[in-house]
Amino acid sequence: MDVARQSTISYQETELHPVSEKGPSENMESQISGGGTSEPRSCDKEELCTEDEQPFFLVESRVPLWNELRQINDSTPAASYPWAVVGDFNQMMRVSHHSNHLAIDVDTSGMEEFNLALQDAELFEAQAKGLPFTWKNNQADPISTKIDHAFINHAWSSSFPESFAEFLEPLQSDHTPCLVRIPSLQRRNRKPFKFFHHVIDHPSFTDVVKGAWNCDSVIGSDQFKLVRVMKGLK
Template identity: 60%
Template sequence: MASNHSSYPHSIIDVAGMDDMNTVLQEAEIFEAQAKGSPFTWWNNQEDNPISKKIDHSLINQAWANSFPDSFAEYLEPDQSDHTPCLFRTPSVRSRIRKPFKFYHHIIDNPEFLVTVGNAWHPESIVGTAQFKLMRSMKCLKKDLRGLNKRHYSGISERVKQQGAKVEVLQRALLTSPDRATAVEEHRERDTLNKLFTAEQKFYRQRSRVRWAYVGDRNTTFYHKTVNQRVTQNHIHYLRDEDNNFFGATSAIKEHSAAYFQ
């Protein structure tokens, strides 16, 4: 037990009980966790003879210590209680950040999209203003749309890769020994591959626009790389006139452009 803040008459301590407690802790293989905050966890709430003691302990085992080596117990202020609350902190474990909902355009092409929306959209069962009904209906729809996207398009690039490998096997079989069943299967799998290709293209196009909207024209490496890429794409390397004469030098391009517009 920890020492007290103030002196008080000595009481009889059951040494046998303390020995039993130590034996139990050893057999259970648990020990005191690293602690921060107040060294005492309880006080008698008396004005004349205030006494503080550490009667609350945070115990862990070796498995916990191995999994969370930087964890510690923090004893907070007691507030209205006579005991201090204990909060375990694990700095190495990042709290799960809930990502905001994003509506991806490619799920509109899925045949389950309209059915999913129809099953989840019930504004007539919601009580409130029209604006509240709309907001609540959209919130109820998020979970189903997330599930639809996860079932059919999660890891879209890996899905495209796997589907492409499946189509390659069928096409190789057709080139070796063609038959009707393999041809039908190849057409079906290739159709699935094309749909995944389209979904992947829409996904990355939307992601690129979101990224540009987020970082914008800030003075970042991404911005400068994007500008350099656009300059390269828009650079005029040469011009030809109506007689198919070639203008490759910078000065010749300038002169021809000025003469054309004059």
Template identity: 50%
Template structure:
């Protein structure tokens, strides 16, 4: 599945979050990605590899810093002579535990290497940044705990939301009876990035079988409007197929649940 995704979208680098792949089984990562690709996991800080960064060998990657909630590295795209600083994030679920992440982003922004570098911070923050990032707003009360602290830290780090296209929300609870959707995955950039890559944006794709939407950051250093139009037409077709597939698997899971009920089965414990 991962190999297929890479083959279809052809990113130069990516990160997989909350993999639950223990350090003793790290070799499984190489089985999941393309043979020639390289990888780095934050195993020194989390035994189950919360963040696994992978990249195509056509780009040079240098790991700057890895912690429990973030991996920051430099990327040199040889083909276009472009240098980037990228931070992939997987924020903890508890508000207080995410404070370390906010502090880290501010510290990174203050390093001399970042003063003149294009920098993007992306993926799963486990936190909405605005009330409108919750599907229940404004008709329902939205939990905003930790939102102010997050925005203050991002402002101190000189980060703001990049242009985004695609789905308005990036996570859903997949509950047909009480559906909730949120945008807790974000693509943030600094001002230098915005100045260098004026046409860049984060493309939020349909989640497929996951409860999160994958995001592809497109630099568009040489934008082509004709190709962009064709791409969106093909993506509409792809999204239609992905939605049909997702509905099929949901329906099949409900049918199976109706058959086995909540008896002491493996399905019950995994639901």
């Protein structure tokens, strides 16, 4: 995965809400010893060096995401429901997330701030299986780190105690894919939606649709509002 991306899963409607996206981190070799650096570095891509946006391998560029997790927990309904955040954070949580942590002094930039943000957002690591490291530098001197994570809140842990995050073998990417498994849930066979065209001719059709299509009464993301309104209309 060449784009640093995080997604949150709110099981209220089993939907995906994008939290934040950053541009491609092309110069990944500059942070292979740890979770980034606080010193400015040269960039391989000119667009990564603009004054308005710092490369995502700099700690300062990740702070808005961490603050957004705090904000979601503090001021949205997500905190009241099972909530999971999964993706590439480009940040280690501890020195053992570096494959050579016993042989070198690992750069700890951003670790304390990241862990404090997770604490404030009331998120913690989900039970994990599979590969212990999620990114590799693909160089002659191999280095691996764990910078992709799966976090859950207490409501998720209580609702799905047997769930776990499985980090699979990477294919073409230098990041491992992560699959969140919930063994207790079985996929339901959805009934197809059927719409009979003669319904349009009913004299109350327009008024019924207008009454059901009230997005202002639903709190959440635009995608969540659309799903709820369409269910109400059905």
